[in-house]
Amino acid sequence: MKIGIYGYGNLGKGVECAVLQNPDIEIAGVFTRRDPATIQTQTGAPVYSAADAAAHKDEIDVMIICGGSATDLPVLTPRLAKDFNVLDSFDTHANIPEHFAKVDAAARENGHIALISAGWDPGMFSLARLYGCTILPNGKDYTFWGRGVSQGHSDAIRRIEGVEDARQYTVPVESALEAVRSGSEPELTTRMKHTRECYVVAKEGADKAAIEQAIKTMPNYFADYDTTVTFITREELLRDHSALPHGGFVIRTGHTGFNNENTHTIEYNLKLDSNPQFTSLAMAAFARAICRMSKRGDTGCKTVFDVAPADLSPLSGEELRKKLL
Amino acid sequence: MKIGIYGYGNLGKGVECAVLQNPDIEIAGVFTRRDPATIQTQTGAPVYSAADAAAHKDEIDVMIICGGSATDLPVLTPRLAKDFNVLDSFDTHANIPEHFAKVDAAARENGHIALISAGWDPGMFSLARLYGCTILPNGKDYTFWGRGVSQGHSDAIRRIEGVEDARQYTVPVESALEAVRSGSEPELTTRMKHTRECYVVAKEGADKAAIEQAIKTMPNYFADYDTTVTFITREELLRDHSALPHGGFVIRTGHTGFNNENTHTIEYNLKLDSNPQFTSLAMAAFARAICRMSKRGDTGCKTVFDVAPADLSPLSGEELRKKLL
Numbered sequence: 001m002k003i004g005i006y007g008y009g010n011l012g013k014g015v016e017c018a019v020l021q022n023p024d025i026e027i028a029g030v031f032t033r034r035d036p037a038t039i040q041t042q043t044g045a046p047v048y049s050a051a052d053a054a055a056h057k058d059e060i061d062v063m064i065i066c067g068g069s070a071t072d073l074p075v076l077t078p079r080l081a082k083d084f085n086v087l088d089s090f091d092t093h094a095n096i097p098e099h100f101a102k103v104d105a106a107a108r109e110n111g112h113i114a115l116i117s118a119g120w121d122p123g124m125f126s127l128a129r130l131y132g133c134t135i136l137p138n139g140k141d142y143t144f145w146g147r148g149v150s151q152g153h154s155d156a157i158r159r160i161e162g163v164e165d166a167r168q169y170t171v172p173v174e175s176a177l178e179a180v181r182s183g184s185e186p187e188l189t190t191r192m193k194h195t196r197e198c199y200v201v202a203k204e205g206a207d208k209a210a211i212e213q214a215i216k217t218m219p220n221y222f223a224d225y226d227t228t229v230t231f232i233t234r235e236e237l238l239r240d241h242s243a244l245p246h247g248g249f250v251i252r253t254g255h256t257g258f259n260n261e262n263t264h265t266i267e268y269n270l271k272l273d274s275n276p277q278f279t280s281l282a283m284a285a286f287a288r289a290i291c292r293m294s295k296r297g298d299t300g301c302k303t304v305f306d307v308a309p310a311d312l313s314p315l316s317g318e319e320l321r322k323k324l325l
Numbered sequence: 326m327k328i329g330i331y332g333y334g335n336l337g338k339g340v341e342c343a344v345l346q347n348p349d350i351e352i353a354g355v356f357t358r359r360d361p362a363t364i365q366t367q368t369g370a371p372v373y374s375a376a377d378a379a380a381h382k383d384e385i386d387v388m389i390i391c392g393g394s395a396t397d398l399p400v401l402t403p404r405l406a407k408d409f410n411v412l413d414s415f416d417t418h419a420n421i422p423e424h425f426a427k428v429d430a431a432a433r434e435n436g437h438i439a440l441i442s443a444g445w446d447p448g449m450f451s452l453a454r455l456y457g458c459t460i461l462p463n464g465k466d467y468t469f470w471g472r473g474v475s476q477g478h479s480d481a482i483r484r485i486e487g488v489e490d491a492r493q494y495t496v497p498v499e500s501a502l503e504a505v506r507s508g509s510e511p512e513l514t515t516r517m518k519h520t521r522e523c524y525v526v527a528k529e530g531a532d533k534a535a536i537e538q539a540i541k542t543m544p545n546y547f548a549d550y551d552t553t554v555t556f557i558t559r560e561e562l563l564r565d566h567s568a569l570p571h572g573g574f575v576i577r578t579g580h581t582g583f584n585n586e587n588t589h590t591i592e593y594n595l596k597l598d599s600n601p602q603f604t605s606l607a608m609a610a611f612a613r614a615i616c617r618m619s620k621r622g623d624t625g626c627k628t629v630f631d632v633a634p635a636d637l638s639p640l641s642g643e644e645l646r647k648k649l650l
Binding site: 022135258312 | 345346347418447449451456458459506583586587590591596598599603629630631633634637638642647649
């Protein structure tokens with residue numbers, strides 16, 4: 001099976017790396033909006049101009065689109081679905097229905113298949129939520145994120161005047177996790193679930209008190225959280241905060257029995273050293289699945305909910321039943 | 326959607342209870358090998374003789390077979406697949422390929438669909454293993470069970486001379502769990518992963534030392550484990566050990582990066598107050614899925630690996646994307 005990688009940032013490089021662990025997948029080409037001559041891929045995969053992508057449509061089973069959810073994917077995924085089977089990691093939860101509708105229309109019109117929002121959240125965490133609430137209908141679920149770097153929150157800090165660079169960690173509150181695991185189904189406010197740790201490099205002469213104040217009062221991003229701000233040097237940022245770890249917890253608790261006398265807890269958790277590399281591996285597996293679904297004649301937009309798990313694996317049904325069931 | 330419940334023990338009663346939490350599912354009938362007149366269901370569902378099941382085939386979308394894996398299901402599931410779409414919780418891992426082949430042949434010949442081995446292991450744990458090893462191909466997975474009651478091991482103790490009753494708990498070793506979670510991919514022997522706690526009621530005058538010796542040296546069941554034996558009274562057994570809790574952990578760790586420099590941990594764990602009630606809820610969800618698959622014309626034997634998660638849920642695709650993705 002042959003994939004294209006559209007976009008060669010952290011995620012695109014992650015997909016390239018993921019392919020090394022999936023011998024049934026080959027990279028037909030990396031597509032970039034930069035000058036292809038300036039890019040050397042890690043694996044020697046050929047680099048083409050994004051503008052020429054359509055010329056390669058017969059060489060590519062699935063185009064994996066590695067762009068940002070804010071402005072790139074809402075345009076790119078529907079557009080590329082005209083020429084390719086496509087897959088993205090669109091992660092703006094509130095806009096998923098709209099994105100789905102656009103991609104679905106483009107894919108159907110052109111007889112292609114698409115899968116949006118592959119990754120871990122949305123993605124594996126969504127699956128944990130679906131399995132959890134389906135099997136324990138009389139219950140409640142909770143998603144916690146972290147400890148990990150939120151790129152959106154780090155970017156928000158960088159836009160404050162006087163900030164040179166920043167890294168923000170989202171941290172789940174351990175006591176809230178324990179309360180949830182107990183099955184008591186607590187009502188938790190935003191502040192009770194997560195804290196936010198900010199590591200900030202200030203520009204020379206910047207007003208640090210003003211920066212700290214601007215962060216802690218920023219609506220949506222920080223105002224509803226207990227936030228700590230630590231000023232560090234550029235060297236410290238590079239040394240201690242270059243990685244992109246992340247993870248989190250999806251916990252579903254519920255009750256069964258004719259008198260609801262029994263409590264059950266389902267927990268799915270991830271601890272990831274590299275958010276983009278894990279996301280890329282999930283994308284590679286779902287690319288394999290939609291390639292198979294496409295060969296069976298399926299078209300239109302799908303999500304992780306529509307993929308039978310067996311289609312993700314390189315193993316045959318027989319091997320899966322023998323080794324993993 | 327209408328189900329039949331074939332067998333009315335712990336599991337059959339669990340399915341009856343599970344249906345109360347799934348308003349789109351109705352019970353057409355409970356089928357028993359005992360005299361139907363002697364059985365009063367909790368919900369008032371009608372009870373019929375197992376021998377008359379075929380007469381009800383037009384009233385039932387899926388027959389849920391609640392029998393034991395040792396002798397019941399290998400016979401019942403292929404036989405009932407001739408008249409019904411069927412679902413079971415067959416859990417003898419080593420015999421799954423053989424059971425699958427028989428059920429598949431019977432279901433296909435008669436245009437029915439079947440799903441075997443629904444539950445939590447096999448079932449949800451199998452899914453955790455499949456998702457885990459597919460997304461982290463360069464890694465290793467571990468399954469731990471407990472703390473929970475193993476009915477097979479309890480039965481094995483009961484067969485020892487001088488034993489009146491017994492309850493056996495399988496307990497995962499915390500230090501082994503921690504070693505696995507670290508991503509170090511330890512090699513663990515059987516003894517390092519689990520301990521076994523046995524609570525035994527001895528018959529009057531029985532030789533307790535001989536019973537303890539017989540348990541601890543029993544091949545396959547106990548000889549390879551650190552086993553503790555505690556003698557208790559019948560009253561203590563009833564008071565402290567009547568429940569059927571269980572659970573466990575599926576942990577996959579793996580490495581990514583061009584130099585395998587990043588470690589990732591995926592953990593799925595269950596803590597269940599009632600093993601049969603949780604198993605039953607999983608069975609109800611998979612029954613919904615195969616009912617839908619059957620309506621789309623699908624036939625033959627399936628497993629949890631073949632079911633797209635969306636088919637498990639009573640929610641529409643649109644609702645799922647909006648609320649859970």
